[in-house]
Amino acid sequence: SQELEQSPQSLIVQEGKNLTINCTSSKTLYGLYWYKQKYGEGLIFLMMLQKGGEEKSHEKITAKLDEKKQQSSLHITASQPSHAGIYLCGADPNSGYALNFGKGTSLLVTP
């Protein structure tokens, strides 16, 4: 089965700093999904990447998928306390399949 490894496991950054979260797959990705989760709540969809080398941005968050489609990074520019939460990467082996998830990266942004 496909395994996803996220790093770092947790992150504390000062407000205004940039940060990067990585997600590495043991197999080629068909689709790579990024979600944000507040404690005890549902997952908020951030972005989906499907093509090698693809990059997408939404507000201050940018996600990239490498050419080999086995690694993705999520970059937050000028972090704010509202960015705090758990970031999860998910991958599907093919369209129409449920996602396998990494263990998540817990982000805390301090004033």
Next chain:
Amino acid sequence: SAVISQKPSRDICQRGTSLTIQCQVDSQVTMMFWYRQQPGQSLTLIATANQGSEATYESGFVIDKFPISRPNLTFSTLTVSNMSPEDSSIYLCSVEEDSYEQYFGPGTRLTVT
């Protein structure tokens, strides 16, 4: 994007009882999934529920414990049967749209005492 609601949002149940969780989508979707997130853990797929066919369960999950219904393209239920404290988790439904984007409901937080 699809808007998904779940009921109840949270519940506290006694050991040995059952709880049915509802998932409602504001648009018709073919693919629907049920996940479990145990405390401090990531998401684990319970089953895939497609309308018109029996749910497909992942290893470690059985129909007798987690019966699922999918009567139409906008609704599904998951029942957690004969509950034990180990079933305390957040249960989430998700859907895949034609764009392949997958969206999640707000989750049902279950505590079994």
